[in-house]
Amino acid sequence: MSDRVDSLTDLSIRDLGAGYRDRSYSPVDVTRAALERIAATESTIHAWVEVDHERALAVARIAEHELMSGTDRGPLHGVPVGIKDIFDVAGFPTRCGSAARFDAPIATEDANSVHRLRAGGAVILGKTVTQEFAAGTISPPARNPWDPERIPGGSSGGSAAAVAVGACFGAMGSDTGGSIRIPAAACGVTGFKPAYGSLDVAGVFPLSWSLDTIGPIARTVDDTWLMWNVLRGASHHQPGLPGDGPQSAGKAIRLGISRPFFFEWLQPDVLTAVEAAIDVLAAHGVILVETPWLEAGAARACGFVINRVEAAAVHGRIAVEQPDLFARYGPDLRVRVAAGRSIPATAYLDAIGVRSRLKNGIASLFAAHGIDALLAPTLPTTALRADNLVITDTGLDESVGAGWTRLTMPFNATGQPVLALPCGRDRIGLPVGMQLAGRPGEEDRLLRIGREIEQMLGFHQAPSPLSGAVNGGSLNQEAQ
Amino acid sequence: MGKEEDARGMSGPDWAMDLLWRTRQIDPAGDEGAIRRYAEEIAEAQTVLSELRRDDVTEIPLFSASWPEHSPR
Numbered sequence: 001m002s003d004r005v006d007s008l009t010d011l012s013i014r015d016l017g018a019g020y021r022d023r024s025y026s027p028v029d030v031t032r033a034a035l036e037r038i039a040a041t042e043s044t045i046h047a048w049v050e051v052d053h054e055r056a057l058a059v060a061r062i063a064e065h066e067l068m069s070g071t072d073r074g075p076l077h078g079v080p081v082g083i084k085d086i087f088d089v090a091g092f093p094t095r096c097g098s099a100a101r102f103d104a105p106i107a108t109e110d111a112n113s114v115h116r117l118r119a120g121g122a123v124i125l126g127k128t129v130t131q132e133f134a135a136g137t138i139s140p141p142a143r144n145p146w147d148p149e150r151i152p153g154g155s156s157g158g159s160a161a162a163v164a165v166g167a168c169f170g171a172m173g174s175d176t177g178g179s180i181r182i183p184a185a186a187c188g189v190t191g192f193k194p195a196y197g198s199l200d201v202a203g204v205f206p207l208s209w210s211l212d213t214i215g216p217i218a219r220t221v222d223d224t225w226l227m228w229n230v231l232r233g234a235s236h237h238q239p240g241l242p243g244d245g246p247q248s249a250g251k252a253i254r255l256g257i258s259r260p261f262f263f264e265w266l267q268p269d270v271l272t273a274v275e276a277a278i279d280v281l282a283a284h285g286v287i288l289v290e291t292p293w294l295e296a297g298a299a300r301a302c303g304f305v306i307n308r309v310e311a312a313a314v315h316g317r318i319a320v321e322q323p324d325l326f327a328r329y330g331p332d333l334r335v336r337v338a339a340g341r342s343i344p345a346t347a348y349l350d351a352i353g354v355r356s357r358l359k360n361g362i363a364s365l366f367a368a369h370g371i372d373a374l375l376a377p378t379l380p381t382t383a384l385r386a387d388n389l390v391i392t393d394t395g396l397d398e399s400v401g402a403g404w405t406r407l408t409m410p411f412n413a414t415g416q417p418v419l420a421l422p423c424g425r426d427r428i429g430l431p432v433g434m435q436l437a438g439r440p441g442e443e444d445r446l447l448r449i450g451r452e453i454e455q456m457l458g459f460h461q462a463p464s465p466l467s468g469a470v471n472g473g474s475l476n477q478e479a480q
Numbered sequence: 481m482g483k484e485e486d487a488r489g490m491s492g493p494d495w496a497m498d499l500l501w502r503t504r505q506i507d508p509a510g511d512e513g514a515i516r517r518y519a520e521e522i523a524e525a526q527t528v529l530s531e532l533r534r535d536d537v538t539e540i541p542l543f544s545a546s547w548p549e550h551s552p553r
Contacts, residue, residue, distance in 0.1 A: 171527045221522045286523070295532070300527050300528075301526070305526065326507075331511060331514070335510045338504075339522075341506065342502040344490070347526055350529055350530075440547045
């Protein structure tokens with residue numbers, strides 16, 4: 001069993017599954033514990049849009065009955081999860097964090113990804129807070145479990161905050177410019193953006209269709225791996241650890257580091273923490289190679305232009321034809337949509353045109369240096385105060401929206417899979433994250449590397465923030 | 481739109497004023513500071529893209545999620 005487990009909601013998904021199968025724990029007890037954790041923390045972190053206690057417990061009872069009667073749906077059977085409120089979940093409205101969708105109808109079908117989770121036996125607790133239409137990095141009203149005066153990041157901020165506080169074991173997010181990785185970094189959890197196109201986005205409200213990607217947020221790489229296996233439709237058997245198999249035996253990890261772009265304009269504490277993590281990795285035998293990716297800035301610019309134009313197109317008809325409804329949008333998104341409609345088509349086509357070239361460029365970098373993944377900080381700062389949304393101490397004057405996507409967006413342009421995981425703390429204890437960008441189609445390999453690095457760094461073992469707020473179902477009382 | 485705009489003309493005070501005017505047609509309450517910041521960010525992105533060498537970009541290639549199968553350049 002994992003270290004530092006104080007309650008049922010602190011268990012890993014793998015340990016939880018083992019406990020279900022040897023009948024140490026039951027899905028009903030664990031779902032109750034998760035609901036208790038929500039009740040104890042929600043007034044502080046505001047991570048959930050809607051929680052359906054009765055339905056969650058009903059599904060948990062079915063899961064329990066199935067397991068008792070020998071039906072095993074796999075690693076997420078009976079595991080409580082949350083779903084970002086841009087995904088359709090049958091029985092819930094998809095309000096996308098927007099007052100413009102106040103009267104959104106109840107969804108009658110699940111998004112394809114949600115369908116896979118449900119078919120895999122997951123217990124859907126409810127919908128988590130998103131930045132309006134997934135366009136931004138703040139996620140109001142959600143707050144950061146490490147310091148509720150601070151933002152959790154976004155746009156999947158509710159999902160990351162809920163996972164960090166132990167209110168669910170995993171949650172779905174979406175990532176168009178960093179919206180899985182950014183809140184994962186700010187909240188000290190793990191987020192995985194698979195390669196663009198590798199998971200079906202049907203039933204997920206779009207932000208920018210040629211960049212939109214969905215993926216899991218969980219507390220550890222192994223939990224993320226288990227969710228990824230279900231999401232991609234792998235067989236329902238209990239998978240081994242990521243990378244179990246002959247291909248991983250005895251081969252040193254080789255990581256690239258691009259100091260230009262990715263190690264510039266960072267808060268000193270972030271730079272210090274990531275450099276310290278690199279030293280730890282080197283001490284464990286990881287080979288670190290200087291691999292300057294000189295087109296990273298262009299990749300970020302490419303993603304930025306595509307993102308802004310496509311988002312304006314998605315919402316453009318409402319902006320022009322339904323001004324009263326458009327007036328319900330938040331001011332930031334209104335400007336983004338209205339201004340985005342004035343970007344010339346030539347600018348958009350230029351960005352589309354260079355995208356393949358940028359991907360070829362980073363493929364060349366991987367090939368020339370023989371690296372398994374590129375390592376970079378995820379955010380230039382730690383979590384910002386909600387009452388002072390200004391980026392400071394990086395040396396750059398930039399908006400939060402631009403600054404917090406600066407290091408993540410290049411990989412949306414290239415479409416690579418990227419794993420974000422905690423790698424340190426700043427001087428006041430806020431999480432610092434790193435990201436590992438791998439090769440498309442080699443998500444399993446990336447997750448194997450990520451798990452090894454996670455074990456070397458050890459930050460996944462930090463206690464859940466606000467863990468003292470509720471016992472979450474005592475292991476001593478409920479599990480012998 | 482009434483005004484022809486070239487991607488390489490997306491900078492300077494004229495671009496910002498033009499974007500402010502156009503944005504306000506759709507969002508009359510749009511904050512001027514936010515619109516100007518938007519104009520700056522798009523202009524910066526466009527400048528970075530315009531500095532890329534383009535001699536090996538002869539057409540608009542389709543983007544594939546998979547890693548390039550041919551030998552990378």
